[in-house]
Amino acid sequence: xxxxxxxxxxxxxxxxxxxxxxxxxxxxxxxxxxxxxxxxxxxxxxxxxxxxxxxxxxxxxxxxxxxxxxxxxxxxxxxxxxxxxxxxxxxxxxxxxxxxxxxxxxxxxxxxxxxxxxxxxxxxxxxxxxxxxxxxxxxxxxxxxxxxxxxxxxxxxxxxxxxxxxxxxxxxxxxxxxxxxxxxxxxxxxxxxxxxxxxxxxxxxxxxxxxxxxxxxxxxxxxxxxxxxxxxxxxxxxxxxxxxxxxxxxxxxxxxxxxxxxxxxx
Ligand SMILES: C[S@@+](CC[C@H](N)C(=O)[O-])C[C@H]1O[C@@H](n2cnc3c(N)ncnc32)[C@H](O)[C@@H]1O
Numbered sequence: 001x002x003x004x005x006x007x008x009x010x011x012x013x014x015x016x017x018x019x020x021x022x023x024x025x026x027x028x029x030x031x032x033x034x035x036x037x038x039x040x041x042x043x044x045x046x047x048x049x050x051x052x053x054x055x056x057x058x059x060x061x062x063x064x065x066x067x068x069x070x071x072x073x074x075x076x077x078x079x080x081x082x083x084x085x086x087x088x089x090x091x092x093x094x095x096x097x098x099x100x101x102x103x104x105x106x107x108x109x110x111x112x113x114x115x116x117x118x119x120x121x122x123x124x125x126x127x128x129x130x131x132x133x134x135x136x137x138x139x140x141x142x143x144x145x146x147x148x149x150x151x152x153x154x155x156x157x158x159x160x161x162x163x164x165x166x167x168x169x170x171x172x173x174x175x176x177x178x179x180x181x182x183x184x185x186x187x188x189x190x191x192x193x194x195x196x197x198x199x200x201x202x203x204x205x206x207x208x209x210x211x212x213x214x215x216x217x218x219x220x221x222x223x224x225x226x227x228x229x230x231x232x233x234x235x236x237x238x239x240x241x242x243x244x245x246x247x248x249x250x251x252x253x254x255x256x257x258x259x260x261x262x263x264x265x266x
Contacts (some may be wrong), residue, residue: 016063020179021087023172025064030167031159032066035123039152040070043121046148047075054078055118058142060107060135061125065092065100071121072099082110108134115144124155126222127194133203136226140207143228151224153194189220200224 016024047055055077059068062081065088072079079100081092084107092102105111107122108131120139129135139149164176180190187193197217204213204226212227 016085016087018085018087019171020175021085021091023168023175025088025091026167026172027157027159027164027176028064028066028155030163031157032155035155035157036067036070039067039121039123039150040074043071043119043150044074046150047119056080056116057119057121058082058110058112058117059100060110060120060122060139062092062100062102063088063124064094065096065102067121067123068100069096072096077118082107108138110138110142112142114141115147116142118144118147120147120149121151122149123152124157126151126153126200127192132195132200133206136200136203136207139226140211140228143226145228147228149224149226149228151222151226153222153224154192154220156191156219156221158190187220191220194220194222197222 043057055075057068057071057075057077057079059065059079059081062068062083063085065081068079068081079096080103081096081100082103082105083089083092084104086104089102089104092100096102103111107125107129120143122139126132126135139151143149159176161177161180164173168176183190183192197215200215200222204211204215204224207213210228212229214223214225216223
């Protein structure tokens with residue numbers, strides 16, 4: 001299978017604006033290491049000490065790839081990160097030290113065949129998605145039978161303003177403060193608000209015969225763990241045309257559009 005193609009076909013709502021990417025990378029480098037290491041350790045435990053073969057692992061919304069690098073230090077395998085923000089690809093190369101491959105792609109239309117990955121991870125992505133159900137359907141589709149998926153949302157990166165001042169320049173600090181204020185306004189916390197546990201459980205119930213799952217929400221952070229165990233068709237799966245319609249529908253919901261426009265304008 002070829003991974004080098006250009007698979008991006010989506011509106012720009014969920015991309016991180018180019019001029020914000022550097023700020024995000026700096027913050028993650030400064031405040032994210034413990035988080036990425038903790039997640040990598042958990043994944044290594046889930047995979048087990050002696051997997052029968054080299055594992056294939058996908059990180060959805062990988063950004064700079066810091067998490068993939070931490071995983072690659074613990075587990076042998078092939079690592080692929082997908083993201084719709086192309087600007088991250090140069091940072092990805094640097095942070096993964098060429099141990100993983102960056103693919104420009106949309107989480108709703110993963111450019112991989114069915115039953116392919118042994119493990120799928122995604123951190124800090126879910127809260128920004130218009131269609132969580134289709135995101136999980138794609139995870140389900142490309143995960144192999146017996147495979148596992150871990151979704152953690154949002155990435156609980158917290159940084160004091162005094163710390164931010166030490167590492168960010170004036171423009172980056174302005175971007176940091178804008179995001180911080182938005183988060184405080186919308187979720188009362190420095191980290192963005194994510195879905196309720198019940199919303200995600202309702203989505204995953206569509207797959208009930210085919211997966212085991214657990215959903216936890218602690219300190220505003222959702223942790224979703226999925227094991228795919230059966231080869232039968234999932235109840236929830238839609239065809240691509242329906243998915244496109246659904247996405248269009250979400251963008252056209254006036255409240256949603258207003259909220260996004262407000263965020264962008266502020
Ligand atoms: C907050 S960042 C999280 C990055 C990284 N996983 C982490 O934990 O630090 C969210 C990332 O998801 C990506 N993203 C959002 N929606 C996406 C979509 N529909 N398809 C692919 N990537 C998406 C963004 O471009 C961004 O890089």
